[in-house]
Amino acid sequence: MSVLVVAEHDNQTLKPSSLNAIQAATQLAGPVHLLLVGSGLAAMAASAASILGVDKILVADSPIYLHQLAEDVASLVVSLASGYKYLLAPATSHGKNVLPRAAALLDVQPISDVIAIESAxxxxxxxxxxxxxxxxxxxxxIKVLTVRTTAFDLAPASGGNASVEALSAGTASGLSSFVSEVLAANDRPELTAARVVVSGGRGLQNGENFSLLYTLADKLGAAVGASRAAVDAGFVPNDMQVGQTGKIVAPDLYIAVGISGAVQHLAGMKDSKVIVAINKDPDAPIFQVADYGLVADLFEVIPALTQAL
Amino acid sequence: MKILVPIKRVVDYNVKVRPNAAGTEADIAAAKMAMNPFCEIAVEEAVRLVERGLATEVVVVSVGSSKAQEQLRAAMALGADRGILVETDAQLEPLAVAKLLRALVDKEQPQLVILGKQSIDGDNNQTGQMLAALMGWPQGTFASAVTVDSGQVAVTREIDGGLQTLALNLPAVVTTDLRLNEPRYASLPNIMKAKKKPLDIIPVADLGVDITPRVSTLSVALPPERAGGVKVASVAELVDKLKNHAKVIP
Structure with missing residues (x-):
């Protein structure tokens, strides 16, 4: 009996979240198989074969999987499930979309956002x-699990020697079709994989003022996030949201700027190694979790901090 | 077109939840309850589709205790036409809820089911996807825009890194994300009107669904507390701490 990890990728590169899920899979008994579903996957499959801890790569490479539609990916996963004791995916928007669908078809109650594996x-x-x-x-x-990426290390990308097996594609459900995609284009690291994250809240007052954070972030090689308050106020897009209903991050350094620190925001960042809070309200709850707090006006402090680095 | 909107009664999002004395479950007996925020967004979206002439009826349904009638009335005050309570005092898992909803969908024959992407108590983010699977319908999860047009629903989805738009054949399941809309406040006349709207109560046993739990909760505890640190007086001191003490920047 073995573990099947549904990989997260964009047909060209494997997302780091896949490596977190593989690391979680290695804590379970049995060989680990990595499922790549997409189109034009040969190069990615070849490089994935060297991930440490993966025994076999299963590749479902077909134009019908180009956009990894939930209906088609879930039915492929279901068709493979009988050979596995565990189905895993990272708890990302893709994993959360696909895995519960597969679980229902298998009559399994999935477990979302696992932070620790205690036993089988x-x-x-x-x-x-x-x-x-x-x-x-x-x-x-069959246990169907999505795993929180910040709770598991990255599996080493080299040192392994997995075999690669091609799967024949299923048929497209035809129930849904891809229309378009708008992906944020910037040179900053991805929020969930960044070593440093700078996040802004309602204290930024508007979207334009986030440029202060972008400048600071670029100096630090950081990703930029936001609180739900800043997203709700329309300052920045929702894919920047850190918190209960947004992204979960755990960077080495998290700098919270103008964020009061509601429990819903803390849920998304409190496992960060070092937390810095900058807020002019000395009573803001964010200071209770911050390693270093600076009570000051962010509009004076952020340019000064950017200058000082 | 009829729209079914499943909603959930949850602990109000402002309540700080703690474990019970035995450490077996969350202590919510005395907590303030409310409609799950994502469910409110789902109700609002369905009502707007009716207001735009794209749908004709909004049926809200909740699976839970008799107290969930409060949330069904609240949804009707926002504009839903009628309510159904599948009554049970058991704590149901998303799989069981999805199976109960399937039974209701078979009965009500909606063309669209809109529900919240997750409830803020269990934080599972599963029920919509599971209902879509059980029905064999397409799913549009984490929606930030929904348009209905000639037998299809176009759903713009919040995905990691941006937005994706899919076209789903009807019937379909849509789950709501934050930015889909901003729910209205119920007016007093609408709250009064909602009291007179039809609300059916169906005992859970009547739907003939196996709701036996698959997952048992062994314990519930507080996570390790993060100790607060120190206040620094200046940018210079902050930079010194980060460079020389925490060593997180070069």
Whole structure:
């Protein structure tokens, strides 16, 4: 019995979140197989074969999988499931889209956003915006798990020697079709994979003022995030949101600027190694989790900080 | 076109939840309850589709205790036409809820089911995807825009790194993300009107669905507390701390 990891990728490169999921998979018993579903995957499959901990790469390479539509990816996963004891994916927007669908077709109750593997059937996950840790046990024959990427290290990208097996494609469901995609184009690192994250909140007052954070971020090689308040106010797009309903990050350094620190935001960043809070309200709850707090006007401090680095 | 909107009664998002004394579950007996915020967005979107002439009826449904009637009334005050409570005192898992919803969809025959992407108690983010799977319908998860046109629904989805638009054949399931809309406040006349709208109560056993839990919760605990640190007085001191003490910047 083995573990199947559904990879996250853009047909060209494997996302780091896949390596976190593979690392989680190696904590479970049995060989680890990595499933690549997409179109034009030969190069990626070849490089994925050297990831440490992967025994076999399964490649479903077909134009019908170009956009990795949930209906088609889930039915492919279901067709493979009988050979596995565990199905895993990173708890990203793709994993959360596809895996519950596959689980329902298998009559399995999936477990979302696992932060620790306790035993073969017991897992830890957070509930109530990270306010509580629940330890849960699954009685299903196949365990379907999405794993929180910040809770597991990256599997080493080299040192392995997996075999590569081509799968024949299923048929497209025809239920949905791809129309368009707008991906944020910038040279900054991806939020969930960045070593340093600079995030802004309502204190920034408007979207234009986020340019202060972009300048600081570029000096630090950082990604830029935002609180839900800043997203709700329309300052920045939702894919920058850090928190319970946005992205979960755990960088080496997290700089929270003009963020009060609602529990929903803390849920997305409190596992960061070092937290800096800059806020003019000395009573802001963010200071309770910050390693270094600076009570000051961000419009004076951020340019000065950018200058000082 | 009829739209079915499943909603959930949850602990109000301002409540700081703690474990019970036995450490077996969240202590929410005395907590303030409310409609799950993502469900409110789902109700609002369905009502707007009716207002734009793209749908004709909005049916809200909740699976839960008899107290969930409060949230169904709140949804009707926002503009839903009628409500259904599938009554149970058991804590149901998303798979069981999805199966119960399938039974209701078979009965009600909506063309569109709109529901929140996740509830803020369990944070599972599963029910919509599972209902779509059980129905054999397409799914448009994490929607930030929804347009209905000639037998299809176009859904713009919030994905990691940007936005993706899909066209789904109807019938379909859509789950809502934050930016889809800003729910209205119910007016007093609409709150009064909602009290007179039809609300059916169906005992969970009547739907003939196996709701036996698959996952058991062994314990619930507070996560390790993060200790607060120090206040620094200036940018210079901050930079010194980051470079020489925390060593997180070169």
């Amino acid at each position: 059937d017991t897992f830890k996950r957070l509930i109530y915006a990270g306010s509580l840790v629940a330890t849960v046990r699954s009685a299903d024959a």
